[in-house]
Every structure is written in structure tokens, then in C-alpha cells.
Amino acid sequence: MPEHNIEFGKYGARGVRGHEAVARQLDALAGFIATPVTTRRGLLARLHYLTRTDHARQAAREVGLAVTDRTLKAWLEGKRNPSRKSLQQVETVYRTVRRHNVARYLLARLNREGRGTRVEFHPLNQSQVDRPRQRVVDYRSLNVRHWDRIVEAWAADDDQALDDAWVSDAVVDLGSQWGQYEYVTNIGFAA
Structure with missing residues (x-):
């Protein structure tokens, strides 16, 4: 796919893959037991x-x-x-x-009978990147209507399937600059 980052962080940018941020958010919504298993x-x-x-x-x-x-x-x-x-x-x-x-x-x-859920994309952190190498990446929001493959891949704990589903079902709807949101500082949605 175009704009996949091969050497992310080479110039000091920081962030996580979008699907990893989505998995963390879904884990938070799942409500796991907070007390550690070691107790x-x-x-x-x-x-x-x-x-x-x-x-x-x-x-x-x-x-x-x-x-x-x-x-x-x-x-x-x-x-x-x-x-x-x-x-x-x-x-x-x-x-x-x-x-x-x-x-x-x-x-x-998340599907809300076809209405979907508003998702916020918080861009990657470029504070450590030299000024001439920084890209203009803005905060974006998008209404994701199809969560089926995303939730299915998350439930199966399949990172590759989750990445594929996240990119094809959500991120590409950001338009021609969707590759800039492959890495983010956070993905937020309240369902």
C-alpha cells in the first residue's frame, strides 16, 4: 500500500501503529480486571x-x-x-x-445500527524531528461505520488481520493522505 513507513522514527518521530492504538482502546472498553494476576x-x-x-x-x-x-x-x-x-x-x-x-x-x-462511531486520530509526535524534516499532520476525525472485521481481528488477537482491517475499513477513508496516519500518538473513540 502506498505511503507505508519503512523506517519510521529514523528522524525522531514517535508514535504507535494505528491498529495498536485501536486494540488498546478496545481493551479499555472490554473492561478487563484491573487487579494484577500476581495478587x-x-x-x-x-x-x-x-x-x-x-x-x-x-x-x-x-x-x-x-x-x-x-x-x-x-x-x-x-x-x-x-x-x-x-x-x-x-x-x-x-x-x-x-x-x-x-x-x-x-x-x-460501535456500529450503532449503521450510524458508526466517531474516531479521533491524534497525529504522531514530531517534537524531536528537525524543523525542515517535519510534515504538517493535523488532528483528524472520522465516522467509522464498519467495525465487523476490526472487532473480529481484535477478538482473535490477530495483529496482522487487525492492521489490514483498520487500514482498509477506516484509515483509507481519510483521503489521499491516509498514509500520514499509519502511526499516531493516540486513537480515541467513545462508544
Whole structure:
């Protein structure tokens, strides 16, 4: 695609890829448990979320929770503590299951029956770039009406698909200068 930055940051510009900023915003809307998994309270909250029903337990096993029911019971009762590797596994499984569970709700909320959601593009930070090399990149806003592929890629935690969906379903609608918004300081939307 035209204007893809090959050497971003070579002259001191700072920012993140647009799809990464969108993923962070969707994560914030998903409402993950704030307490870290390394604390007892955080671990218990995640385990209760993953094991409260048979359906939740089956979903957790499908995405990679590979511990026995006996081990889960010991963790919940506090008789044993999970290893660092197991804590990371619980966190990964929790985030995957949570994304899958809230994806349909977020999709309806963002599409708003075809009206879409207003998205703000905050341009990249060029404060460290020498004046002659700076580009004029303005704050822009756009109404994104099709979130299906974006939310689907986010729920699957597929960065490449999310990048492709974000560029083709949203960013190209900015017009001929859409490549200037490949990297941004922030993407904001309130759904």
C-alpha cells in the first residue's frame, strides 16, 4: 500500500501503529480486571470468571487452560499457589475468553445500527524531528461505520488481520493522505 513507513522514527518521530492504538482502546472498553494476576485477589477474580459455569470452563479449556479441575480447586481454596508460568497462562486465557465474550456487544455498540462511531486520530509526535524534516499532520476525525472485521481481528488477537482491517475499513477513508496516519500518538473513540 502506498505511503507505508519503512523506517519510521529514523528522524525522531514517535508514535504507535494505528491498529495498536485501536486494540488498546478496545481493551479499555472490554473492561478487563484491573487487579494484577500476581495478587491473590486478581487470581481469584480471573479463576471465578473462567470457572463459574460449565460453558465458561469449556471456553477456557478450548483456548488453552491446561490444568486439571483438582488443581483449579486447590488454587481457588488457597491450598496451592500457581507457578509463574501458570499465572501467565491464566492471564492469557482470561483475556482471550473476555475478548470473545464482549466482542458481539462491542460490535453492536460501535456500529450503532449503521450510524458508526466517531474516531479521533491524534497525529504522531514530531517534537524531536528537525524543523525542515517535519510534515504538517493535523488532528483528524472520522465516522467509522464498519467495525465487523476490526472487532473480529481484535477478538482473535490477530495483529496482522487487525492492521489490514483498520487500514482498509477506516484509515483509507481519510483521503489521499491516509498514509500520514499509519502511526499516531493516540486513537480515541467513545462508544
